[in-house]
Amino acid sequence: MLSNKIIDKLNEQINCEFYSSNLYLQMSSWCDNQGLEGCAMFLANHSKEEMGHMNRLFSYVNECGSMVKLGDIKAPPTEYASVTEVFEEIYKHELFVTKLINELVEAAFSEKDFSTFNFLQWYVGEQHEEEKLFKAIIDKIKIIGADGRGLFHFDEQMKQLYAGRQLDGAGEPGFNG
Numbered sequence: 001m002l003s004n005k006i007i008d009k010l011n012e013q014i015n016c017e018f019y020s021s022n023l024y025l026q027m028s029s030w031c032d033n034q035g036l037e038g039c040a041m042f043l044a045n046h047s048k049e050e051m052g053h054m055n056r057l058f059s060y061v062n063e064c065g066s067m068v069k070l071g072d073i074k075a076p077p078t079e080y081a082s083v084t085e086v087f088e089e090i091y092k093h094e095l096f097v098t099k100l101i102n103e104l105v106e107a108a109f110s111e112k113d114f115s116t117f118n119f120l121q122w123y124v125g126e127q128h129e130e131e132k133l134f135k136a137i138i139d140k141i142k143i144i145g146a147d148g149r150g151l152f153h154f155d156e157q158m159k160q161l162y163a164g165r166q167l168d169g170a171g172e173p174g175f176n177g
Helices: 004-033 037-063 083-110 114-144 148-164
Strands: none
Touching: 004 037, 004 083, 037 083, 037 114, 037 148, 083 114, 083 148, 114 148
């Protein structure tokens, strides 16, 4: 049985993952509106991945005999100055999510809730991958550039990254090829 503290923190994380999904979907729309088809496809797919993260937490809370409490999900920003800003904001957001996951893991450990602690190890690894992915994307933008032909080339790179990260039935990326 989950303690009230753990239930509250898991619900907070569920709502954070829901927001992340909305954020990336909104960013996908912005990219599409800018003619950045590859970025739009990648971010729409990543939105689905975040929803998969939310659903995994949702199921865990229910499986433990507790009730999920969905809260208000604020609307994400709709305007960005550049594609560089989009991916820098994503990276900052992923650092924030990592902080929340770490706080949740710490709470599970201090509550001696080793089942939840064990369950959360997947999220610890996932956040490492998310930070690494978005840092690499920002590095690519710096190398390729986000103007003129560089922007076109970067968008093509994102289209290839999207093709390699198609989601499986569980909302997790699988790699093609």
